[in-house]
Amino acid sequence: MPRYALCWLEYRPCDDRVYREAVINRIRTLWVQPGEDIVGSEIRDALSRLFHHTPQEGSTGGGGALYVGTSDQSPVAERISAAELGKLGDEGFILKEVGERDGSSSLVLTARTRRGLVYGVFSLVSMLQRGISLDGISLHEEPAFPLRIIDHWDNLDGTIERGYAGKSIFFHRNKVVKGLHRIRDYARLLASVGINGVVLNNVNVRNKALRLITEEYLPSVRRIADVFRDYGIRVYLSVNFMSPVYVGGLPSADPFDPSVKKWWAEVVARIYEYVPDFGGFLVKADSEFNPGPHSYGRSQADGANLLAEALAPHGGLLIWRAFVYNIQDWRDRKTDRARAAYDIFSPLDGRFADNVLLQIKNGPMDFQVREPVSPLFGGMERTNQMVEFQITQEYTGQQIDLCYLVPMWKEVLEFDTHARGEGSTVRRVVDGSLFGRPHGGCAGVANVGSDYNWTGHWLAQANLYGYGRLTWNPDLSSEEIAREWCLRTLTRDGEAVDRLVDMLLASWPVYEKYTTPLGLGWMVNPGHHYGPSPEGYEYSFWGTYHRADNHAIGVDRSSRGTGFATQYRSPWRELYDDPATCPEELVLFFHRLPYTYTLKDGRTLIQYYYDSHFEGVEEVKRLREEWLKLRKHISPRVFREVLERFDRQVKNAVEWRDVLNTYFYRKTGIPDEKGRTLY
Numbered sequence: 001m002p003r004y005a006l007c008w009l010e011y012r013p014c015d016d017r018v019y020r021e022a023v024i025n026r027i028r029t030l031w032v033q034p035g036e037d038i039v040g041s042e043i044r045d046a047l048s049r050l051f052h053h054t055p056q057e058g059s060t061g062g063g064g065a066l067y068v069g070t071s072d073q074s075p076v077a078e079r080i081s082a083a084e085l086g087k088l089g090d091e092g093f094i095l096k097e098v099g100e101r102d103g104s105s106s107l108v109l110t111a112r113t114r115r116g117l118v119y120g121v122f123s124l125v126s127m128l129q130r131g132i133s134l135d136g137i138s139l140h141e142e143p144a145f146p147l148r149i150i151d152h153w154d155n156l157d158g159t160i161e162r163g164y165a166g167k168s169i170f171f172h173r174n175k176v177v178k179g180l181h182r183i184r185d186y187a188r189l190l191a192s193v194g195i196n197g198v199v200l201n202n203v204n205v206r207n208k209a210l211r212l213i214t215e216e217y218l219p220s221v222r223r224i225a226d227v228f229r230d231y232g233i234r235v236y237l238s239v240n241f242m243s244p245v246y247v248g249g250l251p252s253a254d255p256f257d258p259s260v261k262k263w264w265a266e267v268v269a270r271i272y273e274y275v276p277d278f279g280g281f282l283v284k285a286d287s288e289f290n291p292g293p294h295s296y297g298r299s300q301a302d303g304a305n306l307l308a309e310a311l312a313p314h315g316g317l318l319i320w321r322a323f324v325y326n327i328q329d330w331r332d333r334k335t336d337r338a339r340a341a342y343d344i345f346s347p348l349d350g351r352f353a354d355n356v357l358l359q360i361k362n363g364p365m366d367f368q369v370r371e372p373v374s375p376l377f378g379g380m381e382r383t384n385q386m387v388e389f390q391i392t393q394e395y396t397g398q399q400i401d402l403c404y405l406v407p408m409w410k411e412v413l414e415f416d417t418h419a420r421g422e423g424s425t426v427r428r429v430v431d432g433s434l435f436g437r438p439h440g441g442c443a444g445v446a447n448v449g450s451d452y453n454w455t456g457h458w459l460a461q462a463n464l465y466g467y468g469r470l471t472w473n474p475d476l477s478s479e480e481i482a483r484e485w486c487l488r489t490l491t492r493d494g495e496a497v498d499r500l501v502d503m504l505l506a507s508w509p510v511y512e513k514y515t516t517p518l519g520l521g522w523m524v525n526p527g528h529h530y531g532p533s534p535e536g537y538e539y540s541f542w543g544t545y546h547r548a549d550n551h552a553i554g555v556d557r558s559s560r561g562t563g564f565a566t567q568y569r570s571p572w573r574e575l576y577d578d579p580a581t582c583p584e585e586l587v588l589f590f591h592r593l594p595y596t597y598t599l600k601d602g603r604t605l606i607q608y609y610y611d612s613h614f615e616g617v618e619e620v621k622r623l624r625e626e627w628l629k630l631r632k633h634i635s636p637r638v639f640r641e642v643l644e645r646f647d648r649q650v651k652n653a654v655e656w657r658d659v660l661n662t663y664f665y666r667k668t669g670i671p672d673e674k675g676r677t678l679y
């Protein structure tokens with residue numbers, strides 16, 4: 001018995017005879033560039049499992065062949081014009097039907113680099129799985145973002161911070177795992193959706209993880225990097241800013257101290273001896289008890305540049321997180337955590353080295369079910385920027401509740417910052433094009449672990465898949481991505497796929513309905529963050545308050561309050577500033593409003609909250625019913641395990657409904673207009 005599923009790379013034999021014949025005729029012979037064993041075995045494996053087909057090897061010169069090789073290989077160069085090949089970028093590929101001299105036709109799959117070939121092969125495999133015709137095909141794809149990274153919050157003891165799918169697949173009891181099979185399949189899964197970087201360890205770098213950058217661990221890091229390299233993926237490490245002290249035994253980690261600079265330069269040089277294509281470092285500093293440059297009276301730029309300078313000679317990147325804020329006294333109403341990143345970083349624009357990227361969470365707070373887009377995107381024009389998404393569902397149901405996040409991420413990428421007039425989307429900020437920056441991209445916090453299905457909830461695989469696909473091509477719709485994933489992973493039955501896609505697309509709005517709609521956020525149980533606790537964070541030092549009393553709720557972040565809304569460019573700053581023009585789904589993020597405030601459809605705020613929670617529960621029950629209708633299309637194990645998750649989700653939704661509605665009823669004394677039960 002395999003110990004894990006292969007997700008969307010589990011090839012179920014094709015039962016469409018016509019399609020099978022067509023593919024076999026198109027790929028009677030296969031020519032793969034010598035040395036490209038990985039690429040060759042991927043295509044052979046897929047053909048044999050999907051179609052029980054083993055093509056002849058080598059070039060016949062006639063039609064019915066598939067040629068796979070980089071653009072400098074003669075079978076490729078003979079068949080595709082130099083002009084066309086010249087348009088290939090570093091990671092792109094071309095898949096094309098070409099005419100042969102005898103009037104027949106062949107297929108060519110080519111790229112400038114190995115990495116491009118890997119993406120091309122997996123893209124071809126995806127088409128074969130979905131039964132897409134190769135007749136007349138002419139495809140040239142390039143990834144939208146230069147960096148497409150997955151961040152792991154894995155600790156060396158094997159636990160995962162905010163992990164909901166078992167233990168780390170990299171680390172076990174302070175060592176790198178022995179067998180690398182699963183890591184290899186993980187690399188295949190990631191490469192198959194276009195990922196090109198992986199950060200192996202948690203941004204909270206403690207205990208043994210501090211030593212990953214030393215010779216104690218570098219031989220093991222190399223083993224992992226060797227596997228990922230086969231699939232074009234670079235390895236990165238999270239490091240602790242205080243490493244010179246904690247690891248090097250120096251008295252200080254001050255970025256201006258020459259001995260600190262020297263220490264980092266030596267550490268980095270050693271890493272590159274083991275991993276010549278090492279990607280770089282990810283750093284969480286001056287954030288949630290991780291010290292940073294502020295401890296030495298230095299700026300965030302000083303801190304980042306210190307490490308960037310050590311990495312630069314080797315071509316490494318330094319990814320610096322913008323998740324910097326101070327802890328707060330709940331009595332203090334002036335400080336606003338939402339403001340922190342912009343206040344700290346925007347004055348430093350232009351001060352970061354060219355190989356530094358600022359990694360900014362999608363929202364100004366912390367991965368809530370709904371937040372506005374961070375105003376830092378578009379607030380810094382001379383700094384490389386990355387957006388950080390949370391694939392792991394810390395605040396969105398912890399892979400017990402269904403929550404397909406691609407629509408949320410698309411909204412973020414499509415948000416218009418107006419930094420350079422209309423069309424200045426976050427997408428164009430982080431792909432580097434808007435401000436002409438050399439680096440940019442996306443990071444997603446992984447949702448995988450050692451569970452058989454990798455993601456706890458089988459359907460949460462769609463988020464991992466979707467994150468990759470979106471960072472490759474953000475023009476794909478949420479629906480297209482969901483459809484691809486369902487077809488490749490669950491079933492080829494058209495109606496069943498339609499139903500599944502509808503369920504996925506409904507899931508985020510439904511989750512929002514029964515938790516904290518209108519942008520409120522934060523009413524979760526402290527610590528683990530699952531389930532409701534309306535005042536769980538109200539009197540803490542985390543800066544995450546709603547300040548409900550018996551008249552009103554919410555933080556006034558308008559120009560009359562903390563001023564957060566003024567961190568945006570026009571027209572957003574004006575639109576957000578006024579509750580009447582603020583997008584309703586965010587109205588309680590920006591405003592403090594009385595419970596009797598009238599929303600656009602005429603309902604009061606309190607009635608909206610009641611309705612939303614009652615409806616949310618009904619909709620979760622409907623999702624469960626929909627799942628029940630799919631029994632005959634889904635493998636028994638997946639069916640059973642997903643049903644078990646839906647049962648838990650229904651309970652969770654009921655809990656949210658009853659706790660929140662009761663909380664508001666007791667605060668306000670206002671009954672539900674429809675007379676439903678409040679406790």
Ligand code: GCW
Nearest residue numbers: 153161162203204284323366
């Ligand atoms: O969302 C919060 C999490 C922390 C996490 C932190 C961060 C890794 O609750 O567990 O720490 O964000 O992003 O640094």
